[in-house]
Amino acid sequence: MSLDEIRTRMHKAEEQAGRALGSTQLIAVSKVQPNDRVAEVLRQGHRLFGENKVQEAAGKWPDFREEFQDVNVHLIGPLQTNKARQAMQLFDAIHSVDRPKLANTLARLAQETGHCPDLFIQVNTGEEPQKAGVMPADADVFIADCLSKDLPVQGVMCIPPFDEEPSLHFALLAKIAKRNGLSGLSMGMSSDFERAIALGATHVRVGSAIFGEREYG
Numbered sequence: 001m002s003l004d005e006i007r008t009r010m011h012k013a014e015e016q017a018g019r020a021l022g023s024t025q026l027i028a029v030s031k032v033q034p035n036d037r038v039a040e041v042l043r044q045g046h047r048l049f050g051e052n053k054v055q056e057a058a059g060k061w062p063d064f065r066e067e068f069q070d071v072n073v074h075l076i077g078p079l080q081t082n083k084a085r086q087a088m089q090l091f092d093a094i095h096s097v098d099r100p101k102l103a104n105t106l107a108r109l110a111q112e113t114g115h116c117p118d119l120f121i122q123v124n125t126g127e128e129p130q131k132a133g134v135m136p137a138d139a140d141v142f143i144a145d146c147l148s149k150d151l152p153v154q155g156v157m158c159i160p161p162f163d164e165e166p167s168l169h170f171a172l173l174a175k176i177a178k179r180n181g182l183s184g185l186s187m188g189m190s191s192d193f194e195r196a197i198a199l200g201a202t203h204v205r206v207g208s209a210i211f212g213e214r215e216y217g
């Protein structure tokens with residue numbers, strides 16, 4: 001699907017939800033995609049991208065940033081504390097802050113460098129044991145803890161369980177954001193971004209619908 005088609009669908013969803021046109025940002029998820037496809041999307045003028053691995057992003061985005069102005073790259077995948085320093089240099093936002101140890105490391109590095117990307121707290125809305133994210137019941141305390149460390153928390157993020165209606169999870173995430181006074185809602189992917197926009201998403205993370213299926217290996 002072309003970028004234009006995705007944007008048209010986003011605008012339609014915003015309109016139906018009574019939201020301002022353009023109030024949802026489109027993160028083009030470029031993980032695992034060949035560089036020529038990513039370059040094509042950059043040449044079409046798109047500037048906001050998502051990656052899920054620090055190493056992979058380090059291998060491609062410094063070069064793209066030299067070639068194209070005003071590129072924004074967000075980390076949407078898990079972050080190990082030993083890669084936090086590198087991630088803070090590489091990314092404009094981190095959507096996967098999900099545990100005290102990581103928050104402590106980010107706070108320490110932010111103090112040391114005077115710089116911190118925008119942060120989103122990942123919430124495990126489906127309470128899935130194998131999935132990253134703070135449990136919904138622990139979210140308020142964790143968010144307050146991050147804010148008390150002066151971390152620039154902009155919002156919350158979720159990846160709903162594969163086999164459940166995502167709208168329930170989007171609604172739960174929106175509720176957690178609201179009661180914590182956070183405006184950012186990172187939710188919705190290729191198969192459900194319109195439903196996420198209906199429930200207030202400010203950032204949708206769309207990969208395969210833009211780039212086609214990912215080719216692994």
Ligand SMILES: *Cc1c(COP(=O)(O)O)cnc(C)c1O
Pocket residue numbers: 029031052076077159189190191205206207208209
């Ligand atoms: C890969 C990925 C996406 C994009 O998924 P698509 O189904 O290809 O749109 C969104 N969010 C996260 C966290 C991802 O890892």
